[in-house]
Amino acid sequence: MSETRKVIVNGEEFEVELEQDGENWIATVQGERFEITVPDSGPAPKQRRSSGGKSKKSGKVSANIPGKVVTVEVEIGQVVEEGQVVMILEAMKMQNEIQAPVGGTVTEIHCEEGQSIEANVPLLVITPPETEDEA
Numbered sequence: 311m312s313e314t315r316k317v318i319v320n321g322e323e324f325e326v327e328l329e330q331d332g333e334n335w336i337a338t339v340q341g342e343r344f345e346i347t348v349p350d351s352g353p354a355p356k357q358r359r360s361s362g363g364k365s366k367k368s369g370k371v372s373a374n375i376p377g378k379v380v381t382v383e384v385e386i387g388q389v390v391e392e393g394q395v396v397m398i399l400e401a402m403k404m405q406n407e408i409q410a411p412v413g414g415t416v417t418e419i420h421c422e423e424g425q426s427i428e429a430n431v432p433l434l435v436i437t438p439p440e441t442e443d444e445a
Contacts, residue, residue, distance in 0.1 A: 314326070324340070326338065367412045369411065369412045371434045373401065375401045375402070376401065377399040377400050378400045378424070378425070379433075381423055382434075384416045384419075386417065387415065390410045392412050393409050393410060396408055397421075416435070
């Protein structure tokens with residue numbers, strides 16, 4: 311498998327196709343092939359992918375774009391299920407249902423109806439119930 315990268319050599323930019331073969335690399339630049347050896351480099355690191363295993367999700371709810379809180383559908387102390395609509399935000403003239411990322415109890419609310427909010431600011435926090443593994 312090869313990949314194309316831009317490199318700068320002595321101030322000049324080139325598009326290079328790289329293919330790894332053990333310690334050796336084959337670099338193709340403007341149709342010309344070069345063999346490059348990098349001792350002790352080992353294989354290229356593989357890109358990390360999700361293992362599909364269960365990871366602990368955060369109970370912090372925030373919006374990824376700025377907007378206005380239309381309604382807050384929950385209150386402190388309320389138990390919610392994962393996927394339940396907890397608030398409605400208006401962003402870019404569209405109303406968006408914000409869902410609970412985890413099931414649990416609403417422990418903090420940092421916004422109110424009609425409030426303008428910034429992107430990535432925590433709006434509310436849901437605390438999942440403790441499992442036997444955590445206790």
